[in-house]
Amino acid sequence: KAGVTQTPRYLIKTRGQQVTLSCSPISGHRSVSWYQQTPGQGLQFLFEYFSETQRNKGNFPGRFSGRQFSNSRSEMNVSTLELGDSALYLCASSQEVGTKDTQYFGPGTRLTVL
Amino acid sequence: GEDVEQSLFLSVREGDSSVINCTYTDSSSTYLYWYKQEPGAGLQLLTYIFSNMDMKQDQRLTVLLNKKDKHLSLRIADTQTGDSAIYFCAESPIYNFNKFYFGSGTKLNVKP
Numbered sequence: 001k002a003g004v005t006q007t008p009r010y011l012i013k014t015r016g017q018q019v020t021l022s023c024s025p026i027s028g029h030r031s032v033s034w035y036q037q038t039p040g041q042g043l044q045f046l047f048e049y050f051s052e053t054q055r056n057k058g059n060f061p062g063r064f065s066g067r068q069f070s071n072s073r074s075e076m077n078v079s080t081l082e083l084g085d086s087a088l089y090l091c092a093s094s095q096e097v098g099t100k101d102t103q104y105f106g107p108g109t110r111l112t113v114l
Numbered sequence: 115g116e117d118v119e120q121s122l123f124l125s126v127r128e129g130d131s132s133v134i135n136c137t138y139t140d141s142s143s144t145y146l147y148w149y150k151q152e153p154g155a156g157l158q159l160l161t162y163i164f165s166n167m168d169m170k171q172d173q174r175l176t177v178l179l180n181k182k183d184k185h186l187s188l189r190i191a192d193t194q195t196g197d198s199a200i201y202f203c204a205e206s207p208i209y210n211f212n213k214f215y216f217g218s219g220t221k222l223n224v225k226p
Binding site: 004006031033043045048050055056058090092094102104105106107108 | 147156157158159162202204213214216217219
């Protein structure tokens with residue numbers, strides 16, 4: 001079974017631009033979560049989608065948004081990029097919410113904001 | 115909010131056992147996890163334990179849970195240089211299985 005895939009793997013943007021990252025979950029997994037990883041803040045939860053609906057949200061500004069499609073693929077968008085948005089963005093999928101299951105992570109998208 | 119703490123560094127010699135420690139605050143946690151992250155890679159699930167268990171063993175990995183002290187440990191037996199990585203402890207609360215709270219990660223350095 002293929003793992004979680006994320007595209008692109010690396011991205012360089014400038015301040016003020018916007019960016020869209022993509023995540024394809026493991027086949028059959030319906031929940032997709034996004035995390036931001038930085039050296040200073042560690043791993044922080046951004047949001048979780050299940051059946052095209054945002055079920056959970058972390059403490060990030062409204063510039064960070066996401067969506068999920070009917071095939072469970074998910075995208076996250078960051079608008080008006082700031083230098084502090086430079087991070088590794090990790091996507092994780094799990095089969096079902098509220099059951100004995102766990103999250104499987106993709107390799108991440110490394111975003112650099114100049 | 116939930117708080118997960120880990121020591122930042124651990125250095126061991128190849129062949130020794132490694133013990134990585136983690137403390138958490140949320141008493142409602144149901145699952146506690148250990149993930150491994152190698153340079154430039156995502157997180158690899160190593161093992162997890164349900165909060166009503168005291169111990170779980172999986173090949174070279176042993177997880178111990180002290181619920182009273184809210185202390186979780188990961189023991190790696192016969193540590194190899196390939197085990198060098200950052201190890202993250204994480205918890206998911208009973209009210210929200212898919213919202214994980216991660217520790218800062220422990221960087222394990224295995225010396226040959």
